[in-house]
Amino acid sequence: MAERLVYTIVVHILTIPYRFVESYTSNALPLPTKRIYLDMAYKPRLTPMLRIASALGWEDVGGVQSMIEQGLAQQRMWKAGSASDQVASGDFLPGCVEREARTLVEEMQDVIPLSVEIDRSIDVV
Numbered sequence: 001m002a003e004r005l006v007y008t009i010v011v012h013i014l015t016i017p018y019r020f021v022e023s024y025t026s027n028a029l030p031l032p033t034k035r036i037y038l039d040m041a042y043k044p045r046l047t048p049m050l051r052i053a054s055a056l057g058w059e060d061v062g063g064v065q066s067m068i069e070q071g072l073a074q075q076r077m078w079k080a081g082s083a084s085d086q087v088a089s090g091d092f093l094p095g096c097v098e099r100e101a102r103t104l105v106e107e108m109q110d111v112i113p114l115s116v117e118i119d120r121s122i123d124v125v
Contacts, residue, residue, distance in 0.1 A: 010049060014056045034059045038066060043110055068105050072098055 018035050037053030040063040047062075054060040073088040080087045 007048070007052070011052060011056070014053055014058060032059070036061055039063065040066065045110075064105060068102050072101065 014037070020031070020033055035058045037050065037058040038061045039047050039050045039053075041047050042063045045062050045064055050060045050062060072093065076090060076092040077083045077087050080090075080092045
């Protein structure tokens with residue numbers, strides 16, 4: 001019952017009409033013209049919420065994709081030696097490197113533990 005209410009509320013929010021407003025400062029990053037729905041789940045990669053958002057016309061971004069983009073932005077900043085918005089979203093890495101990195105991670109299978117996981121960070125007395 002409670003889960004069904006969550007989905008009902010989300011569908012209601014996702015169907016509120018979207019009015020795109022142009023960026024009013026010339027040096028600001030561009031605003032998206034399509035609404036973006038971010039779901040930080042990694043497993044499953046395609047969650048029911050992402051499916052709903054996509055079906056309602058939102059640009060769906062999953063947890064794996066957001067981590068890929070975060071990693072690439074960090075690499076650009078390391079390479080350029082600057083943490084500016086322009087560097088983070090710029091072309092400081094060869095396009096082929098970014099394409100190959102995205103493809104590699106997107107095609108990776110989920111990690112499935114084969115045995116009981118042990119926390120080795122705890123000191124054993």
